[in-house]
Amino acid sequence: MYRPKELYRCGFGEHWRRQIGDVKPIAFARHIGGCEDLIYRLVNYAELEAHRGCVNTVSFNPSGELLVSGSDDQDIMVWKWASKKRVLSYDSGHEANVFQARMMPYSDDRIIVSCAADGQVRYGTILENGSVSTKNLAKHGNRAHKMAIEPGSPRIFYSCGEDGVVRHFDLREERSTKILTCHQFRSSSGKPSRSRVVRLNAIVMNPRNFNHFAVGGSDQYARVYDIRRVTANGFEMEDQPVECYAPKHLQGPGHEEHITCVAYSQQEELLVSYNDELIYLFDKTMSMGSGPPRTTEDDEKVEDDAEASQPEAIKPQVYEGHRNHHTVKGVNFFGPNTEYVISGSDCGRIFIWKKKGGKLVALMKGDNKVVNCLEPHPSATVLATSGIDYTIKVWAPISDKILDLPPDAERIMKINKRRRESHAANIPLTAGLVRTLLLQRHLQIPTDSEGGTYTRVSFEGGAFEGGGHIAVLDSDFDGDDSSDDESTGNPRECIIS
Numbered sequence: 305m306y307r308p309k310e311l312y313r314c315g316f317g318e319h320w321r322r323q324i325g326d327v328k329p330i331a332f333a334r335h336i337g338g339c340e341d342l343i344y345r346l347v348n349y350a351e352l353e354a355h356r357g358c359v360n361t362v363s364f365n366p367s368g369e370l371l372v373s374g375s376d377d378q379d380i381m382v383w384k385w386a387s388k389k390r391v392l393s394y395d396s397g398h399e400a401n402v403f404q405a406r407m408m409p410y411s412d413d414r415i416i417v418s419c420a421a422d423g424q425v426r427y428g429t430i431l432e433n434g435s436v437s438t439k440n441l442a443k444h445g446n447r448a449h450k451m452a453i454e455p456g457s458p459r460i461f462y463s464c465g466e467d468g469v470v471r472h473f474d475l476r477e478e479r480s481t482k483i484l485t486c487h488q489f490r491s492s493s494g495k496p497s498r499s500r501v502v503r504l505n506a507i508v509m510n511p512r513n514f515n516h517f518a519v520g521g522s523d524q525y526a527r528v529y530d531i532r533r534v535t536a537n538g539f540e541m542e543d544q545p546v547e548c549y550a551p552k553h554l555q556g557p558g559h560e561e562h563i564t565c566v567a568y569s570q571q572e573e574l575l576v577s578y579n580d581e582l583i584y585l586f587d588k589t590m591s592m593g594s595g596p597p598r599t600t601e602d603d604e605k606v607e608d609d610a611e612a613s614q615p616e617a618i619k620p621q622v623y624e625g626h627r628n629h630h631t632v633k634g635v636n637f638f639g640p641n642t643e644y645v646i647s648g649s650d651c652g653r654i655f656i657w658k659k660k661g662g663k664l665v666a667l668m669k670g671d672n673k674v675v676n677c678l679e680p681h682p683s684a685t686v687l688a689t690s691g692i693d694y695t696i697k698v699w700a701p702i703s704d705k706i707l708d709l710p711p712d713a714e715r716i717m718k719i720n721k722r723r724r725e726s727h728a729a730n731i732p733l734t735a736g737l738v739r740t741l742l743l744q745r746h747l748q749i750p751t752d753s754e755g756g757t758y759t760r761v762s763f764e765g766g767a768f769e770g771g772g773h774i775a776v777l778d779s780d781f782d783g784d785d786s787s788d789d790e791s792t793g794n795p796r797e798c799i800i801s
Contacts, residue, residue: 338639342685342701343656343666344708349686349700350388354381357401359690361677365407368682373696374402374418380428382407382416385688385698394436397426403449408475410458415475417461419448425463427475442471442480449632452507454514462509464519468501472531483531484541488523491557494598496543505632506565512572516546520563524554525596526576526586547591549574551584551620555596565634569642569659577635579628580727583647585621585659623647623657625664627720629727631676631692638680638687646687648675650723651716654689654699667713670697 336342357376364371370391371383380402382392396402400421408415414430423444428436444465454460459475462483470484486504487496503522510516510528518528528547534540554561560580567575574586626649638644638656644665645657654675656666671691679688687699710716 337683337685338641338643339685340658340665341706343644344706345701345703346656346666346668346685346687346699347701347703347707348668348697349702350385350698352383352385352388352390352696352698353694354390354393355379355694355696357694358692359677359694359696360401361404361406362679362688362690362696363404363406364679364681364688365413366409366682368684368686370407370413371688371696371698372405372407372416373690374405374420375694376401378402378420380405380416380418383696392430392434392436394428394438396420396428397438397440398422398424400447403447404451406451406453406461408453408458408461409456415458417451417453417473419444419451419463419465421447423448423465423467425451425471425473425480439478441473441478444469444471446503449505450507452509452517455509455511462507462517464504464507464521466503466505466521468504468521470504470507470517470519470529482540483534484529485543486519486521486527487543489525489595492598494595496595505563508566508568510568510572511570518566518568518574520566520576522562524559524561524563524578525550526563526566526574528574528591545594547588548593548595549576549584549586549591549620550596554578554581555592564628564632565636567636569637571642573642575635575637575645577628577633577647579633580724581628583623583626583635583645585623585645589618590620621659621662623655623662625657625667625717625720626653626655627651627724629724630674633674634677636678636680638678639685640683646678646680648678648689648691649720650674651720652691653716654678654687664709664713664717666707667709667716668699 355373355375355377359373359375361374362371369384371385372380373383374380374396378396378398379393380396381390383390396418398418398420402418402420405416405418407413408417415427417427419425423446424440425442425448426438426440428438430436445467446465448463448465450464452462461473463471463473468486469482470486471480472483473480486502487498488500488502489495490497504519506520508518515531516528517531518526520526526549527545529541530546531541533542533544561578563576564579565577569575572588575583576586577583623645626647630650633648635647638646643659645659647655648670649655652669652671652673652675654668654670655664657664670689671693673692675689675691677690685701688696689699690696
C-alpha cells in the first residue's frame with residue numbers, strides 16, 4: 305500500500321544550496337540521510353545466507369563497506385553487503401553461540417573482537433594469506449553478551465557478562481583488566497549490595513565523553529560509570545554510578561522487569577529497552593544520581609502525588625507497539641543525527657519510531673519468528689537486521705514509491721500489547737493451588753479437535769508433582785498469527801544478544 309502525499313523533507317532549496325556550495329557535502333548528506341522520505345522507502349535490499357544457526361550479531365566496519373556477522377554455528381563471517389557476497393568465514397574459536405563480533409577501527413579491517421555464551425572474549429587477526437588467527441583474551445564467569453569499543457580507538461574496548469563484571473582490554477598488551485563488578489541496589493539504603501550482582505546484558509560508550517559508559521542487566525536500572533573513579537589499588541572501580549536511570553513506575557523493589565539493551569545518541573541521550581515492558585529515552589535531567597533514593601511507604605505516597613503533577617517534559621519519551629519477551633533484544637538509534645529509534649519484536653517485525661514524539665513511521669517484516677539485532681550503517685540510510693532466521697537482511701531506501709504502514713499494523717501492536725499485559729498479569733501459583741482451581745472452577749482444557757479459545761496451564765521449571773514448582777496461566781488470543789503460534793521450535797532456546 306502506498307502513501308500518496310508528499311513527504312520529502314529536503315526540497316529544491318536544499319539541493320540548490322548544495323549546488324552553489326552554500327552547504328558542505330558532508331552536512332548535506334547528514335541532513336538528507338535523516339529525511340523521513342527515505343524511511344518510507346526502506347525495503348529489503350539483500351538477504352545474506354550462509355550461517356547454519358541463528359544470527360546473533362551484525363555490525364558494519366567503520367567505513368560501512370563490510371558487514372560482520374556471528375551465529376550459533378560459532379562461525380564469524382565478513383560480507384560485502386552491497387554486492388551481496390561473503391568474502392570471509394572462519395571458526396571463531398568459541399565453544400558456544402557467538403553473541404557479538406565487531407571489527408576494530410583503524411585496523412585495516414584485519415582485527416575482529418568477539419564474545420559468546422562460553423564467556424570468552426576473543427580476537428581474530430586476518431593474515432595476509434587470508435587465514436585467521438584467533439586468541440582468547442579473557443573469560444567471564446558466565447555468558448558474555450556485549451562489548452563496547454572506545455570511539456576511534458584501534459586497541460581499547462570493554463566487555464560485560466552475566467557474572468556482573470566489566471572488563472577493560474588493550475590489544476597492545478593482549479590481556480584484560482577487571483575494572484568493575486556491578487551489584488544490585490539495596491532497597492533499604494539505595495546503595496549497591498555486595499552479595500547480589502547484576503547479570504549484565506549490555507554495555508555502551510558515551511560518544512561525546514569517552515570516560516563514561518552505560519550498562520544494563522538483570523534489574524531495572526541503567527547505570528552510567530566513570531572509568532576515572534578507581535579504587536585505592538588503582539585498577540578496579542568503585543561500584544558507584546555517576547548517573548542512574550529508570551522510569552518512575554519501575555523504581556523500587558518488587559519488579560521483575562530487566563534491561564536487555566542500552567544505546568547512546570549523538571546528543572548523549574540514553575535509550576533503554578526493557579524485557580516485557582517498553583523502550584524509554586532519558587536525558588541527563590532525568591538522572592537519579594548515583595542510585596535510587598531510599599523511600600518509605602509515606603515517601604512513596606508523596607512521590608506518587610508529585611509524579612502526577614510533574615510536567616510531561618521531564619518524563620522519558622516512550623516507544624511502544626513491539627514486544628520484548630523472548631530472547632535478549634537489542635535497541636538502537638537510526639539516522640545520521642539519531643533522528644529515529646529502532647527495535648525488533650517477538651512478532652518478527654522491525655519497528656521504527658521518530659525519536660521526538662515516538663510516532664511509528666515504519667513497520668517491516670524482518671524475521672519469521674523474532675527480530676533481535678539492528679545495526680545502522682555508519683553513514684548511509686541503510687539498516688542490517690537478524691534474528692532467529694539463519695539469514696541477515698539488509699534494508700535500503702530503494703523503493704520507487706513511498707510505502708505506508710501495513711494495513712494490519714494496529715492489530716499487530718494490539719496483539720503485542722495484549723500479550724505483554726497478559727504476561728505481566730500472570731499470578732504465580734503453586735501446583736496444589738492449581739489443582740484446587742481446576743477442581744473448584746471446573747476449568748476444561750479442550751483437545752485440538754474441540755477448537756475454540758482455551759486456557760493453557762504451563763508449568764515452568766518442573767513437573768506438576770512435587771513442591772517448589774511454579775505454574776502460570778496464560779490465555780491464547782483469537783486470530784493471533786504472531787510468531788508464537790507459527791513457530792515450530794522454542795525461540796527461548798536461542799538466546800540472542
